[in-house]
Amino acid sequence: MEAERRPHALKGDNTVAQKGNQVFALWTAFRWLLSFVNNHRGWMIVGIASAMAAAVIEVWTGSLIEQLTTHAESGAGAIVTKILYTVFFVILIGVPAKFFMVYGVERSSAFAVRDIRNHVMSHVGKLPIHYIEKQHSGDVLSRLSNDIQLIHQFMIRDLAQWFYHPLLFIGCFIYLIWIQWELMLYSLLLFPLSLLVSQWIGKQLQQLTEEAQANMGRMNVNLQDTLGGMPIVKSYLLSGMMFRSYQRLLQLTAQKKLAVKKREAWVNPLLSTLMLSPIIFAVSYGSYLISKGLLGTGELIAFLYLLNLCLEPLDHIPEMITHTFEMTGALKRVSAILEQPVENQEGHSIPLTSAPPIAFDNVSFAYEGSPPILRNLIFTVPEGATIALVGASGGGKSTVFKLLCGFYPLAAEQGTIKVFGQSINGCNPDRLRSHLSVVTQDSYLFSGTVAENISYGWEHASMDEVIEAAKAAHAHPFIMELPEGYQTHVGERGGFLSGGQRQRIAIARALLKNAPILLLDEPTSALDPESEGSVQEALTVLMKQRTTIVIAHRLSTVQNADEIWVMEQGEIVEAGSHAELLEKKGLYAQSYYQEFTDLAKRKEAVYT
Numbered sequence: 001m002e003a004e005r006r007p008h009a010l011k012g013d014n015t016v017a018q019k020g021n022q023v024f025a026l027w028t029a030f031r032w033l034l035s036f037v038n039n040h041r042g043w044m045i046v047g048i049a050s051a052m053a054a055a056v057i058e059v060w061t062g063s064l065i066e067q068l069t070t071h072a073e074s075g076a077g078a079i080v081t082k083i084l085y086t087v088f089f090v091i092l093i094g095v096p097a098k099f100f101m102v103y104g105v106e107r108s109s110a111f112a113v114r115d116i117r118n119h120v121m122s123h124v125g126k127l128p129i130h131y132i133e134k135q136h137s138g139d140v141l142s143r144l145s146n147d148i149q150l151i152h153q154f155m156i157r158d159l160a161q162w163f164y165h166p167l168l169f170i171g172c173f174i175y176l177i178w179i180q181w182e183l184m185l186y187s188l189l190l191f192p193l194s195l196l197v198s199q200w201i202g203k204q205l206q207q208l209t210e211e212a213q214a215n216m217g218r219m220n221v222n223l224q225d226t227l228g229g230m231p232i233v234k235s236y237l238l239s240g241m242m243f244r245s246y247q248r249l250l251q252l253t254a255q256k257k258l259a260v261k262k263r264e265a266w267v268n269p270l271l272s273t274l275m276l277s278p279i280i281f282a283v284s285y286g287s288y289l290i291s292k293g294l295l296g297t298g299e300l301i302a303f304l305y306l307l308n309l310c311l312e313p314l315d316h317i318p319e320m321i322t323h324t325f326e327m328t329g330a331l332k333r334v335s336a337i338l339e340q341p342v343e344n345q346e347g348h349s350i351p352l353t354s355a356p357p358i359a360f361d362n363v364s365f366a367y368e369g370s371p372p373i374l375r376n377l378i379f380t381v382p383e384g385a386t387i388a389l390v391g392a393s394g395g396g397k398s399t400v401f402k403l404l405c406g407f408y409p410l411a412a413e414q415g416t417i418k419v420f421g422q423s424i425n426g427c428n429p430d431r432l433r434s435h436l437s438v439v440t441q442d443s444y445l446f447s448g449t450v451a452e453n454i455s456y457g458w459e460h461a462s463m464d465e466v467i468e469a470a471k472a473a474h475a476h477p478f479i480m481e482l483p484e485g486y487q488t489h490v491g492e493r494g495g496f497l498s499g500g501q502r503q504r505i506a507i508a509r510a511l512l513k514n515a516p517i518l519l520l521d522e523p524t525s526a527l528d529p530e531s532e533g534s535v536q537e538a539l540t541v542l543m544k545q546r547t548t549i550v551i552a553h554r555l556s557t558v559q560n561a562d563e564i565w566v567m568e569q570g571e572i573v574e575a576g577s578h579a580e581l582l583e584k585k586g587l588y589a590q591s592y593y594q595e596f597t598d599l600a601k602r603k604e605a606v607y608t
């Protein structure tokens with residue numbers, strides 16, 4: 001029910017996006033937060049009402065203390081007993097009020113932060129690939145963890161306090177004026193000074209905290225690189241360099257955090273001293289007023305009690321201001337992700353028709369800020385055909401796949417890509433991708449079991465269907481030898497399995513998805529000859545009755561393709577069957593013979 005009531009965050013985000021680089025205003029931050037809190041407002045209202053009640057109870061206690069002392073002084077025993085009962089009653093109701101103040105806000109905040117995380121995560125999932133490709137996952141991770149944690153901390157630590165302390169201060173302030181306005185005025189003269197000082201420091205702290213947070217983001221990036229690329233790090237002896245760079249960032253972060261703490265350390269005693277001076281003044285000047293008969297003893301005791309209460313907010317408010325600035329810094333970083341426009345979630349579907357499964361009509365493309373990658377590409381892939389895309393590195397082969405998957409939508413002047421006769425421009429990307437299965441050089445396996453990895457994308461598949469797909473992908477025998485068979489955990493990115501095993505699981509996944517178009521991006525190039533053989537067999541099963549484009553560097557692997565297209569600098573410069581291309585004695589033939597010469601030379605080097 002709660003999930004259905006969408007916070008109006010996206011609406012706000014768009015407004016922020018349109019405003020471009022405008023400073024993220026405090027009010028905007030609060031409105032954004034409130035949109036999430038709104039879904040759990042019940043407990044938040046309880047928390048805030050309790051905070052206000054707790055503040056009122058404190059001031060009421062001050063008033064009772066005054067009455068108690070005054071009546072005790074005049075010897076009115078019966079009234080004193082009555083007031084004493086009231087004091088006990090007030091103290092008693094103060095306990096649940098403070099409990100609900102904390103619990104109400106924490107409960108509501110916990111759910112609101114859960115929704116924020118869900119919202120951000122779901123937004124990240126809908127972001128276009130070109131944004132994700134530009135960002136480092138470690139940085140995104142830091143925003144999702146550290147920054148949201150800061151927002152959560154603010155909500156559970158400070159939000160209720162913003163209703164308790166200011167109200168407590170206002171209540172005490174009014175009561176103090178009522179008791180003796182002059183005494184109050186002089187006693188609190190130092191208040192605006194301490195507030196100004198703390199506000200100024202709060203702003204400095206915000207900048208330092210933002211820098212520290214940004215550094216933590218960079219540390220995450222570094223960690224991610226080190227852990228993710230561990231084999232490369234080790235084999236290229238990069239661990240020293242990575243460690244030094246981590247150390248440098250750690251040192252910088254420690255320095256920044258130390259600077260924050262240092263500033264806090266000298267600010268807090270300074271403020272405490274500033275806060276003590278009104279009490280000293282009140283005792284001295286109050287005693288003078290009593291001696292002149294202008295103030296009762298009970299009034300002075302109540303005055304000191306309330307003044308002390310009044311100083312409590314003064315002690316907390318600067319800290320709360322600091323935390324609020326820290327929170328807005330974190331919010332700014334989180335909102336930067338949310339400002340990114342998501343992929344179009346609407347659009348037309350692509351029904352399966354008898355039209356050619358893939359057609360590129362005069363497609364030209366360049367990545368942002370890069371020279372043209374594809375130039376006026378025109379081709380059609382007939383149903384059931386296997387097309388091999390070969391050519392030198394950087395020729396644009398993988399870009400063809402990225403465009404076909406709709407990762408980079410094309411403008412009208414960049415040509416048209418058609419799938420089953422329908423232009424993919426403006427189509428629903430999920431519908432488009434449901435027609436495609438992709439197997440790459442290093443297929444990504446998710447943390448989870450073998451069975452889960454096969455059925456990703458087809459969650460409703462039965463165990464029998466999973467096993468059938470695994471059998472067809474020649475994966476069943478090795479899966480059965482794993483300690484827990486299909487329930488074996490594959491480790492991070494499938495690290496417990498060999499490259500060939502990972503590929504066969506990816507092929508089983510594609511078989512289960514049963515999409516009519518297959519995009520194979522060098523699926524066997526990272527494998528040894530033995531694994532390559534078994535993966536190739538699995539691929540043959542997968543390619544049966546499907547329209548396939550396969551990117552390959554090793555030309556020996558694509559000889560059986562219906563057509564081989566040679567790509568160079570974004571153009572198809574040669575096309576034909578293996579035999580036809582050899583006959584042409586062009587670029588393909590040259591590369592093919594070169595490959596065999598290289599292989600022969602390598603064999604010679606090994607065996608002689």
Ligand SMILES: Nc1ncnc2c1ncn2[C@@H]1O[C@H](COP(=O)(O)OP(=O)(O)OP(=O)(O)O)[C@@H](O)[C@H]1O
Pocket residue numbers: 133367368370373392393394395396397398399400
């Ligand atoms: N996300 C990107 N942003 C900017 N440039 C990119 C991006 N992806 C690829 N490129 C560039 O586009 C060009 C074509 O890359 P692409 O990956 O399509 O070539 P390829 O033929 O598949 O190469 P390879 O065979 O080495 O995989 C390269 O110069 C590459 O640097």
